[in-house]
Amino acid sequence: MGILDGKRILVAGVTLDxxxxFATAKVAQEQGATVLISNFGRALSITKRIAKRLPVEPPVLELDVTNAEHLAALPDAVREHVDxxxxxxxxxxxxxPETILGGKFLEGPWxxxxxxxxxxxxxxxxxxxxCAPLMPRGSSVVGMTFDATVAWPGYDWMGVAKAALESTSRYLARDLGAQGIRCNLVSAGPLKTLAAKAIPGFEKFEEPWLERAPLGWDPTDLEPTGKTIVALLSDFFPSTTGEIIHxxxxYHAMGA
Incomplete structure (x- = not known):
C-alpha cells in the first residue's frame, strides 16, 4: 500500500533523470500512482528516453504551458490514458541566463x-x-519555488518570477478551494539540476547551505524533495493550501 494508491498524477516538466x-514521478509511482509526464520541443525526445528509467514507463505528453493550443488539447491527451x-x-x-541572470538585474530587458x-x-x-475540470474534490496542485522572500546572488529576475509564482499559488488556493482543489509550493534548497546549471555562480547558493543547514544538505539528493511533493499530492494534507513547504x-529558519 502506498499513499498514492489509485491516484492519477501529471508531472509537467520532466527532462533529465x-x-x-523525475524524482517526483519515481516516488509517486513507488507510492502507487499512475503517472503521466510531459515536455515539449527538442526536449521531448529526451524525456521519452528518460521515461524508460522510471519504475513503470509512463505516457509522455507534449505540453508547452505557454502555448494556448497545447493547453486546449491537454484534457483530451490526458483522457487517452486516464479518466x-x-x-x-x-x-x-x-x-x-544571458540576459536576466548572473548580476543582470538592472539591465534585464522586459x-x-x-x-x-x-x-x-x-x-x-x-x-x-x-486541469481543474479533470480533478475531483480533494485533488492537489503542487509547484516548485526557490525562497523569494530575499534577494539571492545572481538569481535576479528569476527571483522576481518566483515571487510571482508564490503569489499565484496563493490566489489559486483561494479560487480553486471552492472546488476542493489544494494548491501548494515546495521550496527546495539548491539542487544540482539542469535548471541550476543555467544559473551563473550557482556555487554561491550551495556553500552557505553546506555550512548552515542544521540537518545538513546534499545538493545531489532529490529524493527528499520528491517525497515532500508526493506527500502534498496525497490525502495526508487535506486542509493545507496556499502554503510553501521548505x-x-x-536553512530558511537559521539566522546569520
Missing amino acids: SSIG GLDGVVHSIAYGN EDVAQAVHVSAYSLKSLATT VDGG
Whole structure:
C-alpha cells in the first residue's frame, strides 16, 4: 500500500533523470500512482528516453504551458490514458541566463523578463485551470519555488518570477478551494539540476547551505524533495493550501 494508491498524477516538466520532476514521478509511482509526464520541443525526445528509467514507463505528453493550443488539447491527451487527475505537479521554470541572470538585474530587458514570468509563474495558473475540470474534490496542485522572500546572488529576475509564482499559488488556493482543489509550493534548497546549471555562480547558493543547514544538505539528493511533493499530492494534507513547504535542511529558519 502506498499513499498514492489509485491516484492519477501529471508531472509537467520532466527532462533529465536529475530533475525534480523525475524524482517526483519515481516516488509517486513507488507510492502507487499512475503517472503521466510531459515536455515539449527538442526536449521531448529526451524525456521519452528518460521515461524508460522510471519504475513503470509512463505516457509522455507534449505540453508547452505557454502555448494556448497545447493547453486546449491537454484534457483530451490526458483522457487517452486516464479518466481524470488527482494531482498535478508544476516543475517548470525558465529565465534566459544571458540576459536576466548572473548580476543582470538592472539591465534585464522586459521581453526576457516577461518570458520568465510567463513560463515560471503565469503557467501555474494556466496548467491548474486547464486541469481543474479533470480533478475531483480533494485533488492537489503542487509547484516548485526557490525562497523569494530575499534577494539571492545572481538569481535576479528569476527571483522576481518566483515571487510571482508564490503569489499565484496563493490566489489559486483561494479560487480553486471552492472546488476542493489544494494548491501548494515546495521550496527546495539548491539542487544540482539542469535548471541550476543555467544559473551563473550557482556555487554561491550551495556553500552557505553546506555550512548552515542544521540537518545538513546534499545538493545531489532529490529524493527528499520528491517525497515532500508526493506527500502534498496525497490525502495526508487535506486542509493545507496556499502554503510553501521548505525542503532545505532547515536553512530558511537559521539566522546569520
